[in-house]
Amino acid sequence: MLLNLLRSRLRQNPPGFYVVLYTEMWELFGRFGITALLVLYLTHTFNIADSHAFSVYSTFMALIFGTPIVGGYLADRYFGSRVAIILGASLMTIGNALMVLPAPDVVYIGLAIVTVGYGLFLPSLPPLLSAMYKNNEHKRDAGFTFYYLGKNVGALLAPIACGFVGEHFGWNYAFILSSVGMASGLLVFILGQKHLQAFFRMPSATGQVTPHKRFKSKTLVYGLLACMVPVCYVMLYKNLDTSLMVVSFAVVLLMMARLLIKGTQAERKNLLLILIGIIGVIVFEAMLNMGGTTLNLFIQRIIDRKVMGTTIPTSAFYALDPIFMLIIGPFLATLWVNLSKQKRSPLVTDKFALGMAMLGLGFLIFVFAAKSALVHGHASPFFVVVAYFVFPMGELCMVPISLALVTKLAPRGKETLLVSIWMLSNAVAGFLTGVLSKYGQISFKLDSQAAIFKACHIYETLFLNSAIALFAFAGIFVVSRNVVRRYLLNNEELNP
Known part of the structure; x- marks a missing residue:
């Protein structure tokens, strides 16, 4: 039944969908390879303390979702989506290769x-995917859900292969x-460009420009990219996660405020709904990402x-x-399509x-x-x-749905920017x-039964508080549904 469902879903997508999916699958392979191993790598190979390893991990996670603000602007304005994807994939290939050298400084550079x-x-892939569903809006949620679960093949393979x-x-x-x-993903994208020509976004800074101005602008843009590497290195080396968070949060607020002020009344309503989704993603991802920190060490030490x-x-x-996402995802994607058809x-x-x-x-199970x-x-x-069977159910109801919401409701011409804000x-x-992970750090050796019990109490408290917070936010979303229905959008728009 699952295979038949997958075949049915596969036939409903354009050929370009699979080029994007394959490229994204290997991006996620690299990301999950790093997130699954980084804390273990730092604590075992370099004997770094839990708290320091958590800071490096959180700084890395903040940077990979913070740099798209600059990258999204450059993609929209100067590169266009095609060049941005090729250049970005090339840099990720080089960075991962450098991390093979077992020296802390080289790892941070990588x-x-x-x-x-x-x-x-x-920020360049989701708008490309969104353009494929411009004339098939009722398939958007299912398409993004199928895309999200399909690329998780990379997330499945990475911990197993890299762990081995x-x-x-x-x-x-x-x-x-x-x-x-x-x-491999980069090569397939380059060879499969013919299926994506109709969906690429061209840079906005085009037109009649002199060769001198074109050279000057390219020099400035590539110079900015070159400067970003040492800036990110310093943030990782110095664990500037707090400063990065303050800047990131301020940028999100300022950019959303600017869009709200300049937008039309209809755009402001759409942006408010996007903002609700962004708040939800922040809370959800903050908890989910503990899979690479506290939960990883809990499994290693206690399980x-x-x-x-x-x-x-x-x-x-x-x-x-x-694994469970790939099993659950097709059923959930089909459910969204069927419910949408039935209004x-x-x-x-x-x-x-x-x-x-x-x-x-899931946290309650822990x-x-x-x-x-x-x-x-x-x-x-x-x-x-059992917990990791429950986690992807929540993830599929939150992450791809909020991203689909952003790509649908973003003001025209601001799609990549809004995706960057979402990132x-x-x-x-x-x-x-x-x-949050630092509340679960273990700063003592687990060399006795008493030490193990003490660690279990620390983990239990963190997991219980996380579960309570998540249930509270679930309640807030339930209570807010009528307010959203009445004051923001009509029913059709509320079902992205």
Whole structure:
């Protein structure tokens, strides 16, 4: 049944969809390779403390979603989506290759180059995908959901493949896979451009310009890109995640305020709904990203990873989320299409509420895992399997839906900018992940039963508070649905 459903969905998308999907799949492979291994790499190879590793992780997460503000502007104004994607993918390939060298400074340089690549790459793909559904609006949610679950093949493969290489050959060698994979995605994108010509956005700074002015503008633009690498390096090296968060949050507010002031009445209503989605994404992603920090270390330290005499690598558990996403996603995408055809599609606030509640339920399962470890010394991996089955249900109700909302309701000509603002909200979430994770840091050795019990209490408290916060936000979205329906948009627009 699942295969038939997948085949049916595959036939409903244009050929260019699969070029974009394949390219994005390898981007996500590289991203999940880094997020699954970075904290483990830093704490094991360089003996970095939990708190410091969390700061590097949160700074990296903030940067990959913060740099798209600059990258999105450059893509809209100077590069166009085609050049921005090619240049961004090239930088990510180089950055991952540099991280193979096991020296902290080189790792930070590699991470910095990767973040600049993300700045160009990430905001340029969603508008390209959105253009494919311009005349098929009723398929937009399903298309974005299928795209989101399809690219998670990369997220599935990365923790397993990179984890295996890291465990057996050294953590640094795992990044070779990320570099080769991204190079593969770049090659397919270049060869498949013929399917995307109708959807590429041209740069706005075109027209009658002299060769001298063209050379001057190109020099300034590429100079700005070159300067971004050392800036990102310093932020990673100095752990400037707090400063980055303040700047990111301020930029989000200022840019949204500017768009609200200059927009028409209809555009302001659309932007307010987008803002609601952005707030939801910040809260949701801040909690979800703990999968690469506190949850990763909880699994490594507290979960009994021995199954039939074999120890499962910690990073392998990170693959459970995309595995279940690939199973659940086709059914959910089909559900959105069927409900839309029947004019029964839930409001976006209903979908957001469901997403928050499911993630809260997942954290509640981790609470029970910590309680179990207090009794037995270790917890069964069954808790992780169940929690990571619930997580993607929430993710599919939140992340692709909010991104589809942005691409549909963004003012004309501002699509890439609004996607960049959406990405920047993930930067704020990345910082908050670091803040929250530090409440679960373990600054002592787990060399006794008493130490393990103390760690379990710390983890239990963090997971319980996270679950309570998520359930509270789910309640807020449920309560706000009537306000959204009455004051912002009509029913048709509320179902992006």
